[in-house]
Amino acid sequence: MKHLNILMVDDHPIIIEGYQNVLMATKDDDQTLRIDTANNCDTAAIMIERAGEATPYDVCFFDISLPASDDGKYASGEDLALLAKKLLPNAKIVILTMFNESFRIHNIIKEIDPDGFLIKSDLTSMELADAFQHILKSPPYYSTTVNNYVKKTFTSEIYVDDINRKILHLLSQGIKTKSLNEYISLSTSALEKRKKQLKLLFSVSDGKDETLLKEAREKGFL
Known part of the structure; x- marks a missing residue:
């Protein structure tokens, strides 16, 4: 038994x-x-x-x-x-x-x-x-x-670290960029820089947050 x-x-x-x-x-x-x-x-x-x-x-x-x-x-x-x-x-x-x-x-x-x-x-x-x-x-x-x-x-080649994931998650919850530092202990300029990197990673050509979130969703990051 x-x-x-x-x-x-x-x-x-x-x-x-x-x-x-x-x-x-x-x-x-x-x-x-x-x-x-x-x-x-x-x-x-x-x-x-x-x-x-x-x-x-x-x-x-x-x-x-x-x-x-x-x-x-x-x-x-x-x-x-x-x-x-x-x-x-x-x-x-x-x-x-x-x-x-x-x-x-x-x-x-x-x-x-x-x-x-x-x-x-x-x-x-x-x-x-x-x-x-x-x-x-x-x-x-x-x-x-x-x-x-x-x-x-895990089949996606895009690497997104924990902070970037959190940025994506918060943006998808409707949190504005200027308020992100209430949730993540980084300066607004550091957060802006990360957002730009994310847009490059996800090939966002129009610069819009909505497009970034759409691409992140399609690739399984949201």
Whole structure:
């Protein structure tokens, strides 16, 4: 028998119940699952720390949007995933989230490099069941939206660093160039320079921000 210890963290108990039911109903015959659940960062952090000292988790599922810990140390599922990677080096880390913007997907892959990355709107119970078994045997497993993003971005020859990505993301949210330095700690002239570079990179001939955003979208950077 293969005994698996699992941690599921989501602030909606009904969603966790759904995940649990799917995994229990579709597990392999030789698998027994013990599933712990948490609805906020505080509870989850305690469980991860405890597991690090005693019985480690084999798989941890993290929603990104979670109530922060009281001391402000953990503000999201991303913070918990990094803690789990540190204290439970052999655990498979799975991110489940509603966020499907390219900027968030890119950051999660770069910061966490999860064994599984599932966008909730892609998920059916069958896909969750398949993803779980796939992650155990040969990670990573990415759901459709993540896969499409990865294909588009990593086959593109354009290199856009984190600050440039953030500029694109903020412009797409309707933030004006003169206000960008409220979000990014660079001077207005440095930000202007980066915007010019982006327009060169994306071959924007008319100089318009709208054209830049359109090109960035088509190439999977937004």
